[in-house]
Amino acid sequence: MRFNGELVEGAWTGTRALHYGDGVFRTGLVLDGRLVQRERQLERLAHDASRLDLEIDPRLGDEVDAQCRDAGQGVLRIVLSRTDSGRGYRPGGSQCDRLLRVSPLPDHATAAWHEGIACAWSPVLLAVQPRLAGIKHLNRLEQVLASRDWPPDCQEVLMCDAEGRVTSASRSNAFFVIDGILVTPDLSFAGVAGMMRDHLIALARQAGIGCEIGLISPDEVRHASEAFVCNSLIGIWPLRSVGSVAFECPGPVTRRMTELLRHPWSGNT
Numbered sequence: 001m002r003f004n005g006e007l008v009e010g011a012w013t014g015t016r017a018l019h020y021g022d023g024v025f026r027t028g029l030v031l032d033g034r035l036v037q038r039e040r041q042l043e044r045l046a047h048d049a050s051r052l053d054l055e056i057d058p059r060l061g062d063e064v065d066a067q068c069r070d071a072g073q074g075v076l077r078i079v080l081s082r083t084d085s086g087r088g089y090r091p092g093g094s095q096c097d098r099l100l101r102v103s104p105l106p107d108h109a110t111a112a113w114h115e116g117i118a119c120a121w122s123p124v125l126l127a128v129q130p131r132l133a134g135i136k137h138l139n140r141l142e143q144v145l146a147s148r149d150w151p152p153d154c155q156e157v158l159m160c161d162a163e164g165r166v167t168s169a170s171r172s173n174a175f176f177v178i179d180g181i182l183v184t185p186d187l188s189f190a191g192v193a194g195m196m197r198d199h200l201i202a203l204a205r206q207a208g209i210g211c212e213i214g215l216i217s218p219d220e221v222r223h224a225s226e227a228f229v230c231n232s233l234i235g236i237w238p239l240r241s242v243g244s245v246a247f248e249c250p251g252p253v254t255r256r257m258t259e260l261l262r263h264p265w266s267g268n269t
Contacts, residue, residue: 015097016084017097023054024048024049024051025079025136026044027078028078028195028232029264030076030102032073033070033072033073034065035068036264038064038065041195041232044195044198045080049080051134054094054096055095056080057096060098064076075103075106077101079099080096080098081099083095105268110268113236113237115238115249116238118153119227119229119239121242122149122160124159126167127161133187146170156171156229165189165215166216167187167189173185173191173194173231174229175229177227177253178216178223178225180225181211182210182211182212183211183212185214185215201213203257203261204257204260225247226247226253226254227247228250236263238250
């Protein structure tokens with residue numbers, strides 16, 4: 001095989017992650033040499049892997065701990081790729097290769113946590129595919145397309161699926177307060193059900209905050225009183241606006257959820 005004109009050999013050249021996107025991944029926050037919410041991250045990874053019939057090597061947990069210990073802090077990405085089984089779409093087994101990498105923490109300003117961010121509507125629609133909906137598989141071209149054309153004054157874009165249902169933001173899950181109830185989109189048709197989304201749903205219900213999973217239209221977003229996005233790296237970012245619609249920022253429900261979460265990182269500057 002040639003790579004950039006040079007003859008190369010190695011297991012990576014035939015990986016099904018490269019050729020077919022046949023795998024799953026997780027992204028997590030590393031602080032003080034540890035993966036934040038380690039068990040939840042690995043449980044969600046195992047859930048997603050099972051959806052693609054991937055077997056996780058029992059050594060993965062120890063490898064995660066060693067990688068985080070060596071790095072100290074940053075953003076851990078765990079990639080599971082089905083082991084090369086020859087040419088063709090049909091997979092030849094359930095074993096998978098493991099790739100772990102820690103990147104530096106992004107240069108997010110603390111104002112995003114305290115003052116919120118502006119969000120736009122993305123013209124990119126997510127394909128409806130219930131067999132893949134919810135899992136963090138390696139095919140992320142829709143998010144790549146959505147991310148390349150952000151308005152300069154926005155830090156996120158909100159995405160709908162091909163049927164017009166609000167699904168998520170490009171790199172985070174979304175929550176809205178509609179008629180006093182905290183609502184997050186149903187991801188049965190498209191999108192990624194992030195670990196932080198599941199955690200916040202559980203926290204809200206434990207605290208007696210009304211929280212529902214439902215189908216949300218863009219019109220309902222326009223009638224929301226407050227909103228926020230979340231993922232395992234940032235925790236919660238309140239939304240100042242989506243397009244021309246402004247929200248109370250941060251609103252009382254968002255502030256309460258932030259208090260309940262107690263996320264350990266809030267930017268560098």
